[in-house]
Amino acid sequence: MVKEIERAGIPVVHMCTVVPISLTVGANRIVPTIAIPHPLGNPALTMEEEKDIRRNLVARALRALETEVTEQTVFEK
Numbered sequence: 001m002v003k004e005i006e007r008a009g010i011p012v013v014h015m016c017t018v019v020p021i022s023l024t025v026g027a028n029r030i031v032p033t034i035a036i037p038h039p040l041g042n043p044a045l046t047m048e049e050e051k052d053i054r055r056n057l058v059a060r061a062l063r064a065l066e067t068e069v070t071e072q073t074v075f076e077k
Contacts, residue, residue: 002025013030013061013075014031016033028071028073030064031075032074061075
């Protein structure tokens with residue numbers, strides 16, 4: 001689905017826990033997340049630490065959306 005949305009001219013960020021799968025399906029902008037059961041956080045952390053993790057991931061995804069790409073790109077930081 002990511003590729004079809006991109007083909008329509010809408011940039012998409014695929015946030016995922018298993019980057020090789022995203023690469024296999026052809027996602028162009030990939031943001032690695034935390035872990036399979038909790039991709040956008042860690043329930044063992046405090047609420048404030050959770051917010052920091054989520055804020056960082058969303059900021060990374062927004063930077064990825066703003067970035068023009070010509071090939072698959074993984075946005076690590």
